[in-house]
Amino acid sequence: MDQHIVLDHGTGARLSRELVEFVVGVLGDVYIGEMEDSAVLPISVGRIAMTTDSFVVDPPFFGNGDIGKIAVCGTVNDLAVVGAQPLYLTLAMILETGLPIAQLHRALVSIRDTAREAGVKIVAGDTKVVGEGEADGIFLNTTGIGVFHEEPKRMTDVEVGDRIILSGPIGNHTIHLLSVREGLGFEQRVVSDCAPLNGMIDSLRDKVPAGAVRSMRDVTRGGLSAVLHEYSSALGRAVRIEESALPIDHETRMAADMLGIDPINAANEGCLALFVAPDAVDAVLETLHAHEYGRRAVLIGEITERAEKAVEMVGTDGRISEIEELKGAELPRLC
Amino acid sequence: MDQHIVLDHGTGARLSRELVEFVVGVLGDVYIGEMEDSAVLPISVGRIAMTTDSFVVDPPFFGNGDIGKIAVCGTVNDLAVVGAQPLYLTLAMILETGLPIAQLHRALVSIRDTAREAGVKIVAGDTKVVGEGEADGIFLNTTGIGVFHEEPKRMTDVEVGDRIILSGPIGNHTIHLLSVREGLGFEQRVVSDCAPLNGMIDSLRDKVPAGAVRSMRDVTRGGLSAVLHEYSSALGRAVRIEESALPIDHETRMAADMLGIDPINAANEGCLALFVAPDAVDAVLETLHAHEYGRRAVLIGEITERAEKAVEMVGTDGRISEIEELKGAELPRLC
Numbered sequence: 001m002d003q004h005i006v007l008d009h010g011t012g013a014r015l016s017r018e019l020v021e022f023v024v025g026v027l028g029d030v031y032i033g034e035m036e037d038s039a040v041l042p043i044s045v046g047r048i049a050m051t052t053d054s055f056v057v058d059p060p061f062f063g064n065g066d067i068g069k070i071a072v073c074g075t076v077n078d079l080a081v082v083g084a085q086p087l088y089l090t091l092a093m094i095l096e097t098g099l100p101i102a103q104l105h106r107a108l109v110s111i112r113d114t115a116r117e118a119g120v121k122i123v124a125g126d127t128k129v130v131g132e133g134e135a136d137g138i139f140l141n142t143t144g145i146g147v148f149h150e151e152p153k154r155m156t157d158v159e160v161g162d163r164i165i166l167s168g169p170i171g172n173h174t175i176h177l178l179s180v181r182e183g184l185g186f187e188q189r190v191v192s193d194c195a196p197l198n199g200m201i202d203s204l205r206d207k208v209p210a211g212a213v214r215s216m217r218d219v220t221r222g223g224l225s226a227v228l229h230e231y232s233s234a235l236g237r238a239v240r241i242e243e244s245a246l247p248i249d250h251e252t253r254m255a256a257d258m259l260g261i262d263p264i265n266a267a268n269e270g271c272l273a274l275f276v277a278p279d280a281v282d283a284v285l286e287t288l289h290a291h292e293y294g295r296r297a298v299l300i301g302e303i304t305e306r307a308e309k310a311v312e313m314v315g316t317d318g319r320i321s322e323i324e325e326l327k328g329a330e331l332p333r334l335c
Numbered sequence: 336m337d338q339h340i341v342l343d344h345g346t347g348a349r350l351s352r353e354l355v356e357f358v359v360g361v362l363g364d365v366y367i368g369e370m371e372d373s374a375v376l377p378i379s380v381g382r383i384a385m386t387t388d389s390f391v392v393d394p395p396f397f398g399n400g401d402i403g404k405i406a407v408c409g410t411v412n413d414l415a416v417v418g419a420q421p422l423y424l425t426l427a428m429i430l431e432t433g434l435p436i437a438q439l440h441r442a443l444v445s446i447r448d449t450a451r452e453a454g455v456k457i458v459a460g461d462t463k464v465v466g467e468g469e470a471d472g473i474f475l476n477t478t479g480i481g482v483f484h485e486e487p488k489r490m491t492d493v494e495v496g497d498r499i500i501l502s503g504p505i506g507n508h509t510i511h512l513l514s515v516r517e518g519l520g521f522e523q524r525v526v527s528d529c530a531p532l533n534g535m536i537d538s539l540r541d542k543v544p545a546g547a548v549r550s551m552r553d554v555t556r557g558g559l560s561a562v563l564h565e566y567s568s569a570l571g572r573a574v575r576i577e578e579s580a581l582p583i584d585h586e587t588r589m590a591a592d593m594l595g596i597d598p599i600n601a602a603n604e605g606c607l608a609l610f611v612a613p614d615a616v617d618a619v620l621e622t623l624h625a626h627e628y629g630r631r632a633v634l635i636g637e638i639t640e641r642a643e644k645a646v647e648m649v650g651t652d653g654r655i656s657e658i659e660e661l662k663g664a665e666l667p668r669l670c
Contacts (some may be wrong), residue, residue, distance in 0.1 A: 005434040019462055022436075026443040048383070052425035052478055056463045056470075090387035090478050094429070099340040101357075108361040124478075127354055128391045129344045130668060134471040135391075143387055143425050143459075143478035224340045333465060 015327055049084035049152070051075055052143040058333035061106060064179045064191040067140055067191030069109035070269055070335060071195045074119045075144040077218040080198035081272070083153040084146030086118060092126040094139040107138060108258045118196035122146065150210065155234040157214040158275040164239070164301040165284055167200065167272035167294045168193060169247040170224055175255045177334050193293075195270030200291040204274075207287045212280030217273045221335050222326075224267040227273050228311040229325045231303070238310040240320075241301030257288050265326055268335040276301070350555055367493045384419035386410055386485070388476040393668040395473050396441060399526040402475055403445035405604055405670060408531045410479040411453045412553040415533035416607070418488040419481030421453060427461040429474040440471060453531035455479065485545065490569040492549040493610040499574070499636040500619055502535065502629045503528060505559055506584040506598030510590045512669050521590045528628075530605030537625040539609075542622045545573035547615030552608045556659075558600040558668050563610045563646040564660045566638070573645040575655075576636030600661055602669040610638070 009019045053074045060067040072089065079086040091111065095104065115122060157259045172193050179186035197218060204213055217227045224246075232239045248256075256263050270293055276284050281299060288294030311323040336575050345352045369446040395402040407424065414421040426446065430439065449656060450457060507528050508618045514521035539548055552562045559581075567574045583591075583598045591598050605628055616634060623629030 005430045005432055005436065005439070005464055009430070009462070024460075026440060026447065046381075048480075049425060050425060050480065051459050052427045052429040052476065053461045054429050054463045054476060056429060056465050085504050088385060090385060092387045092389040092476050092478070094389050094391060094474055095340045097340055099398075101340065104340070105361060112361065124386050125359075126388045126476075127344070128375070128389045128668075129340055129476075130391050130471060133468060134393075134467060134668075135474075136469040139429055139463075139470075141387065141389060141427050141461075141476040141478070143427070143476075145383075145385065154614065196650070235537050333463075 014153040022262050036152055047148050047152070047241055049079050049082055049148065050076040052141065054077065055335060056136070056333050057177070057335060058136065059129065059177070059180055061103060062177055062192065063187045064176075065194045066107055066110050067138060068107035069194050071140040071142045071241065072111055072114035072120070073194050073269055074220065074335060075142040076120060076196045076198050079144050079146035080201045081153070081216040081218055083126065084148050086120045086144055086146040086198055088123040089115065089120050089142050089144045089155065090124045092136050092141040093128070095127060095129045096135040096137050096298035097129060097132045097184070099137055099197050105139070114196060118198055124125055138278060150205070153213070153215050154286045157229055157232060157237055158303060159214065159277070160237060160303055160305050161278055162214055162275045162303045163278055163281050163299055164241065164303070165274040165276055165281065165297055166219070166224070166247055166300050167197070167274065167288055167297045168270065169249050169252070169296055170219060171252045171256055171266040172267055173268045174261065174263070174266035174331060174334055175252050178259060183235045184245040184255065190249065190255060191253050193268055195293045197270060197272055197293060200272070200288065200293050202310060203291055204287050205327070208283045210281055212277045213274055213284060214277065215275045219268045219271040221267045221271050223263070223267060224273065224324050225264045225311065225326065230321070231275065232311055235303060236307055236309065238304045238306040239301065240304050240312050240314065243313050243315045245298055245300040247296055247298050261331065265331070266322065269335060276299050329331060361515045379446065379647055380456050382483050382487070384414050384417050384481040384483065385479065386413040387476065388413065390475040390477070390670060391471070391668050392512070392670060393471065394515055395556055396438065397527065398522045399511075400529045401442055401445050401472060403442035404449045404529050406475040406477045407449040407453060407455070408529050408604055409447055409555065409670060410477040411455060411531045411533050414479050414481035415536045416488070416553055417549040418485055419483050421455045421481040422477055423458040424450065424455050424477050424479045425459045427476040427639050428463070428464060429470050430464045431470040431472050432464060432467045434472055439473065442475070449531055453521070453533055485540070488548070488550050490550050491565055491568060493570055493638060494549065494612070495572060495611055495638055495640050497549055497610045497638045498613055498616050498634055499576065499638070500609040500611055500616065500623070500632055501554070501559070501582055501635050502532070502609065502623055502632045503602055503605065503629055504584050504587070505554065505606055506583055506587045506591055506601040506623055508603045508605070509596065509601035509666060509669055510587045513594060519590065521586060524586050525590060528603050528605035530628045532605060532607055532628060533544065535607070535623065535628050538626055539619065539622050543615055547612045548609055548619060549612065550610045554603045554606040556602045558598070559601060559608065560599045560646065560658055560661065563658070566610065567644050567646055570638060571642055571644065573639045573641040573643045573647060574636065575639050575647050575649065577651045578648050579634055580635040582633050596666065599658065600666070602666065604670060
């Protein structure tokens with residue numbers, strides 16, 4: 001491990017994982033999390049899910065959203081993907097001296113509206129203020145808990161032959177934010193996908209046989225590549241996806257090319273990767289298509305039999321290439 | 336409310352309260368917290384307590400502690416004072432590029448050791464990294480939940496005539512940190528009181544009749560003054576304390592005079608204010624004195640009959656003066 005924190009320790013790729021492993025190693029038996037998006041906690045009777053996330057989004061306010069909306073969606077989604085019903089969120093804010101109250105207000109309104117949509121309550125809060133130059137406008141933390149009405153979903157529930165479905169296009173959130181940040185002019189046509197996904201996950205619970213959706217992950221920091229590497233590693237199986245199936249908008253691809261970014265590594269805030277039993281693929285796609293946030297859901301790949309940690313992509317020309325795990329995505333502060 | 340965030344929005348006095356009222360006002364029905372230190376949450380069967388705190392301590396590493404220790408103690412104490420047994424903590428970190436790993440390690444070791452002492456587990460974590468100059472070294476957030484083995488303790492359980500006990504001296508944490516920060520040379524002789532107080536609170540539960548300790552508060556940001564104003568306001572009764580009873584170390588008072596600070600407004604990290612039925616005062620003091628963190632516990636005052644929001648102090652000369660609620664303490668980043 002390096003001797004200093006570098007920017008890529010925060011980008012969700014390998015250096016991030018090394019940082020997490022370092023943290024967990026030092027904490028020893030005090031840490032009982034499971035490297036799932038939420039911790040599943042025995043609690044007297046019943047279990048709850050609990051997850052935390054800090055948000056350092058730059059810019060904190062963008063075309064079709066802001067740090068407040070992201071802060072609720074991020075935590076709600078982390079709870080929902082493990083099969084929990086999100087219930088309660090805490091909200092902690094670090095505010096830089098000089099932050100206009102109007103901006104704080106805008107973030108709070110987004111938090112309120114998004115929490116209403118997601119059906120969660122904020123149950124405790126904290127505010128800290130630092131001097132000018134000691135933070136960057138506004139940083140948020142939300143920590144959430146949820147309850148289980150079914151068995152928690154885990155990465156290791158996924159089986160060989162399970163199909164991989166994406167609930168919507170990838171890359172848009174990253175391109176939108178970079179465009180606002182760098183003044184590239186794409187931000188009108190490519191907007192963030194930021195959304196609370198628990199309602200859509202509820203509809204899957206209603207309409208798809210129990211157990212058919214084996215596991216889910218919201219595709220955030222580190223992008224689809226990070227999610228696929230995570231599952232490949234947890235399952236000890238190679239994962240294969242089809243390049244032609246990847247839902248990437250034309251303008252997003254153009255902008256990504258211009259910026260030298262691969263959308264497969266780009267952070268999203270409202271996109272779900274679902275690992276689904278083969279015979280349930282149609283039912284899952286139909287249910288997702290009926291939901292506002294899943295209209296463009298597509299099948300993109302599967303878990304192969306090959307006992308190897310690898311993520312490979314079948315190109316449009318039929319050739320197979322390996323998707324490498326990035327050391328760092330060099331795309332800081334998108335979430 | 337002002338149009339910009341100012342430093343005193345973070346100092347725990349009136350401007351902080353106005354900021355909280357503003358936040359709660361905007362959040363509307365999405366916020367169901369109760370302005371207690373922890374949120375008490377109905378949950379299928381049983382109730383849990385949940386609380387959150389961000390830590391922006393400057394300096395993050397000081398003579399006898401660091402931001403990691405404070406981050407565990409702060410959240411553990413917030414859970415314990417409402418009568419909950421702290422169980423689970425989340426840990427989120429915002430790290431500035433360039434932070435030495437050795438410093439991160441030191442903070443993590445403190446977190447681990449303090450969590451062990453307090454008997455809590457870290458159940459989920461998050462790390463974000465920002466660029467140089469976008470944060471100040473290391474910011475932490477801990478969010479905790481606890482379970483209740485008895486009825487939650489609330490401010491409004493306090494009755495007229497109840498006595499106020501402090502578990503230890505006030506002002507030391509603030510003087511220690513300011514001394515390190517400003518190079519004043521007091522830091523060897525005045526050390527921070529930072530400590531997890533749940534063990535001491537457990538011993539009260541074992542040894543003092545149930546209900547005799549009506550309510551507790553850890554005396555942190557805003558100091559004793561803020562706690563007393565909070566209770567006076569919640570109860571609609573004047574609070575009276577005795578100046579001669581206040582536990583303030585000689586060197587702390589000297590340093591405070593030099594710095595133009597009143598220890599009554601100073602943040603602490605291991606000091607408890609207890610509101611106690613009159614006939615239980617002796618038992619509470621005896622139990623506190625038997626515990627490492629309560630050896631210097633003293634009776635300092637009482638809740639009067641007078642239906643008025645006021646905090647008054649009987650001076651060493653017998654004269655009564657009012658302790659005003661500060662607009663801002665101008666002591667940022669001590670917790």
